[in-house]
Amino acid sequence: MFAKQLTVFIENRTGRLAEVLGVLRENNVNILSLSLADTTEFGLLRLIVDNAAAGKEKLTEKGFSSLLSDVSIIKIPHKVGSLQELLKIIDKNGVNIEYMYGLSVKCDDAFIVLKASDGKKVDEILTANGVGTITCEELAQI
């Protein structure tokens, strides 16, 4: 199962990040997790929000270009070593991970947002190994 990730390209200009976050706030789009990858020249803000489609629409209205892409939000036990166990499974199948970032919530589970070169294959591997994935909407309910 895939979840929709919202990506915004951020030029390295003071206040740009705050502007993007401001648009989401004004429109009541809740951020569940994020990763900001940056160099001195630009940044990529990847967001997991409760309503990615609405987020994109509102950003477009305000003149920010964004992208919706499929990622896996993977549920793993909130304990030492579980992330490594997950990666072992994926590595074993020869799939290349492009990026990942995590979020932990106040429960027994932790969640990892993962994008691989072959998303479909990862999804199959996860299902085959009994590892659960969830959507943004489900995540928002936790």
Next chain:
Amino acid sequence: MIEAGADSYDKRSEDEIIEYYTSQKGTEMIWSKEETLPREEIERIQLERLQETVSRVYEKVAPYRKKMDEAGVKPEDIRTLADLSKLPFVTKQDMRDNYPFGLFAVGKDELVRIHASSGTTGKPTVVGYTQGDLKTWTECVSRIACMGGATGKDVAQICFGYGMFTGALGLHYGLENIGAAIVPSSTGNSQKQIMYMQDFETSLLVATPSYALRLAEVAKEMGVEPERDLKVRIALVGSELLTDAMREEMHKFWGKDILITSNYGMSELMGPGVSGECLEHCGMHINEDYFIPEIIDPKTGEVLPVGEQGELVITCIKKEGLPLIRYRTKDITRLFYEKCKCGRTFCRMENLSGRSDDMLKIRGVNVFPSQIEEVILSVEELGPHYEIILEREGFLDKLTIRVELAHVTDSFAVLEKITAEVKNKLKIMLGLDAKVLLVSPNTLQRFEGKAKRVKDLRSK
């Protein structure tokens, strides 16, 4: 009214024109039989008109008479076309020095139209037309419109700014003359422009290449797919360089089937109508019965052999109001005299590789902005919008290129690859070291007229 020399070649009876025109309506056509005259005949007309123009200018235009006297040339020294090289040049500076009407060959009473180019520094350059000049202009633009594929059946939307700029009115009268239906929408209000295109079924678009791209972008934002939902089949572009890369980019936005032809002119010479591209896409045919082209070495002023690249110099041989002799255009091109497959015998000038005015000198390297544009457009993930910024750091020039992504990506690796690709290509192809800054789609300034993409912040 001044009667300018040998008229026999463009005095066709009205019936003759109508007959010729109706017989070809709806197909690509050659507007005037002059365009297919044998070379000897073209040269005979040119010499006759040149001699007449030089005598008239010597008599009526004091600043040019002074130049000729200083150079020791009299009108009767012009015996052959080769003697043209004996005559002094006219430059833009001469026009400024004689602002507004000093280089005119007629009194103000005889003018029926005045245009001016916006001077970024100092006074604008002023140009004026007699009744006869307007007829000439209309004739010249009619020819280049047909060359570019226009017909009397077209609905032509003119998205050049109307006003003191010659582009819009030049194309307006030329296209109207061939029977096209003109939509004089000018620039701006791009959403309404798209609405007109839909509702009037516009088939021909007149715009700068950058505004044509902008319009396609606005259409897409409105949910209108130019290729599917609009009927635009020809774009007559001008006033800005059309590089091959830019042409390709226009196809990406307007579809692969749209016919894109460029045309050339400048207000000092007349406006649009000096030359235009035919459907063979092998350069722009110069209206040689009205203009004599030469290519010179811009440094020495010497005339270069046929086929060599240099600065284009144009002599107007049938203008009444402002007949400029050997005007230095600052445009870099070359000329071809081989007969074209389209049937025209008029010589062709290569699509411009740059304007010497626009040439940038960066750390000792001479480069045209159009060359940087070609590099940018060769990278697939980048859009056609960019900004070239030049600064001075200590004693060194610093070049920064800001360029828009075509789409947002979620891959950091892709962004790094794009940046590296632009840098490498600039280094390998142009010898330039640049800082490349990617910016989000739709954030750089859009232009309705001539795009201004270079910001030179170096103190000169």
